[in-house]
Amino acid sequence: MARTDRLFRLLQAMRVLPAPVTAARLAEETGVSLRSLYRDIDSLRAAGARIEGERGYGYRLTEDHALPPQTFDRMEIEALALGLAEVRHMGDPALAEAAASVLAKVAATLPDASEQHLFHAVSHVYRPEARYPSGLDMSTLRNGCWRETAVSLRYADGEGTVTERTILPLAIVYADRRLVVLAWCCLREAFRMFRTDRILEARAEATSFRPRRASLLRSYLTELRARA
CATH class of the missing domain: 2.30.30 (SH3 type barrels.)
Incomplete structure (x- = not known):
């Protein structure tokens, strides 16, 4: 895997996985050794990504310069949270994974207060069963x-x-x-x-x-x- 692709994959893993993420978990996601992972984290920090944490504790991506900043008002954030939650309940695993990825990418571009609004939205979707259950690979x-x-x-x-x-x-x-x-x-x-x-x-x-x-x-x- 090319190094730029590996760094992008590392950023995406830090956006999606619950923080703090251990170095071992990130190394598994990106398919590299721990030594290479530590070098990659240093490279991302040098490029401007704000990554909190250290060896033995875990890492958290607090500011992601790979994505442009976004500005949404409170109702737009509610719409995003509700729409992505609905997609996650559709019963299509690929779409559910994509929705989680979109949520993580959007959150990474929001100011702290707006990020909290996104993850603690007042609008929710409750479906005890998948909306479109199907054994077919879409x-x-x-x-x-x-x-x-x-x-x-x-x-x-x-x-x-x-x-x-x-x-x-x-x-x-x-x-x-x-x-x-x-x-x-x-x-x-x-x-x-x-x-x-x-x-x-x-x-x-x-x-x-x-x-x-x-x-x-x-x-x-x-x-x-x-x-x-």
Whole structure:
């Protein structure tokens, strides 16, 4: 791993992990020896990062010059805390991890008082169960949307009949009661919604439909509005 990448990973670990973080834990996160870790911490301090702590105690990132300062008012902070909390309860592990990372990065750019407001917001989300429980790994569908590449599905309809589909994934929609994928279905040659709880398997394909995703999505949304 390049040294700059390692230093960035060290900063991110200090943003995300509960402070103070031991040197051993940081060394494990960055995949280096303790000796290298101590040198990396010294390098970050020399570059302007304010890192409190010492060997044998643990470390805390108190000011992060790698990120620009942010200014949010109290209601904006409440909105951030509530929105990220909702994402963490969606039931998608990758999104939950990303939400925690965003929270840590935002907190690292706030003044002390605003940081306390963020971590002690009065708005909370309570969901005893994940909002969108699903055993499906969403990364294949998400990457298909990002990269504009086709995805093959094994899909069960409402009666349990299983079919093989190739789709052009356009968007992932978090509806009130279910998680669906908006897509162009190559089998039906039409726009379709696919419920993720009915997708038995999703496989990435090499077929690209770039740069058609934006125009296809606009057309589908126009069609949905017309139906409504």
